[in-house]
Amino acid sequence: MNTFDAIIIGFGKGGKTLATELANRNWSVAVIERSNKMYGGTCINIGCIPSKSLSYQSKKEHYEQAVDNKDELITFLREKNYNNLAQNENITIFDGEASFVSDHEVQVNKGNETKRLTSYKIFINTGAETVIPDIDGLRNSNHVYTSTSIMDLKKLPKKIAIIGGGYIGLEFASMYSQFGSEVTVLEDSSTFMGREDRDVADAVHQTMTKKHINIKLDAKVTGLQDTVDGTILSYVTQDTTHELHVDAVLLAVGRKPNIESLNLEAAGIEVTDRGAIKVDNNLRTTVPHIWALGDVKGGLQFTYISLDDYRIVKDDLFGNHNHNMNDRDNVPYSVFIDPPLARVGLSEEEASKQGYDIKVAKLPASAIPRARLINETDGFLKAIVDEHTNKILGATLFCAESSEIINILSLAMKTGQDYTLLRDHIFTHPTMSEALNDLFAQIKE
Structure with a gap:
């Protein structure tokens, strides 16, 4: 012993x-x-x-x-x-x-x-x-991967299907699309990115579609059948059965x-x-x-x-x-799609449901000099402020370098700062973080 x-x-x-x-x-x-x-x-x-x-x-x-x-x-x-x-x-x-x-x-x-x-x-x-869903033919397929095993794949799949449209699935979709794969995301929910406000989810969907990522909502995968050079994935949308021929299938359902x-x-x-x-x-x-x-x-x-x-x-x-x-309140998170999505605190929808009287600030990424400089102008920044206390309730950033900027917002919220601190703070230039000046300038006192 x-x-x-x-x-x-x-x-x-x-x-x-x-x-x-x-x-x-x-x-x-x-x-x-x-x-x-x-x-x-x-x-x-x-x-x-x-x-x-x-x-x-x-x-x-x-x-x-x-x-x-x-x-x-x-x-x-x-x-x-x-x-x-x-x-x-x-x-x-x-x-x-x-x-x-x-x-x-x-x-x-x-x-x-x-x-x-x-x-x-x-x-x-x-x-x-990784959760392994109960799908006919899935466990016997030679072309099914988890988020662990697919990163050891030495050859880039020409066509890849991703089962699950959550954050892990979207990160891999963005990455493989950037490498040059033809990517299809199959999400069994009828709502894309259900945790996020609809304007945020719509912007992400639009950007990913622009990058030739095919997102299928309300798509329930029913089976896989291996072929000589890949697998045939069957899925159903609105009582219609579809087949998708791919080289690889990534499981990303949780x-x-x-x-x-x-x-x-x-x-x-x-x-x-x-x-x-x-x-x-x-x-x-x-x-x-x-x-x-x-x-x-x-x-x-x-x-x-x-x-x-x-x-x-x-x-x-x-x-x-x-x-x-x-x-452990106001924990930030980032989703490393392109551009990255980062969030802390309440969404606009959550704040309204919880009874807050709110002010909403939005700023397009294209309005930020740094975004223009690095040629990454997709997305926008959004912040939610309590109308009565001037405290920041939450923020969602869908823009370049958002995974860094979100920590500034998280720290301001953790220390109970008014939004005016970030509105009036002196940031270096040209940076993405200085966009917080202009974002919170949208709030009318």
Whole structure:
């Protein structure tokens, strides 16, 4: 039996950062990772970093070179992340699949070898995995990929179908279109980008259509049949059956918490009706000495949320219990289509439904000197302001460099600033962020 002060299951952002924190406090820490291709977690290996690397390079590199560059980057980051932990004398890394034996004991299986670890504090950071829909012929097809496996595809598909019109699907649609693939997005909802205001969704739809991305709404995929050189995908729209001949099919219908092999029942850990590990505001599970961080606990699936989960756990262990999930308002997000879409806070529709009296500011990207300079004039900026308090309730930016600008808005909202701060602030020129001057100048006092 190997006894540790802490066991961390999963090598993700929250888990690896916590491992270093505990080890530096002279805790003995066991880190369990089932795949040697996942050191560092989802983000650097199969998520943000490789996908955004390919997206960035789609404007400047041939596909094959972009894939090689991506592979070189993640190999470097994976090794760096492994060494950061392995070189710490208080951390022991175990390769294998973890499963609970009891609430203090974890079994690690690797091939025919089994090890048992025990600790009075256990942290679960196993992430999420792609949802595989129940579609006839899908599991037997040789041309179906997840967002993980498709990034290892060495040859650019001439024609690709993407099942799912959510943010992941749209990011890959934008990227493959830029590389030169003929892209069709099949979304089973009749509403495009249902979380966003209609003017935002319409602008994104219009821009993607202009880039020759074919978006089919209310399209339900019914089956796949492989051929000699690809697959025939069947789908139904308004009771009419269609066939689509493609080289590759990408599944992008969502992700679910990765809990199947953990044997949570043995530890008495409860899950939600959506299959996520149930946690309180301090990320403790229903077993108080076991915590869950990152995607496995449900909610927002961003690496920066996993990092903030680490901060919550650190405060729970060593701090004053001042930081918990109740502090997590106005979290920004970005969708790396072209141009990127970024948002924080309430949409116009949400603010109205919640009873706010609002003022709305809009500014076309074409009005920004920097956008003209870099020849990226698609999209617009939009902000929602409380009419009575002058506080910013939310903003949506569909424009070049929006993934950077959104953090300025998020910080202003977090610190409770009036919109006039950004209206009157002195920004450098020519930049995209200076557009905040003109955006908030649209608000009439």
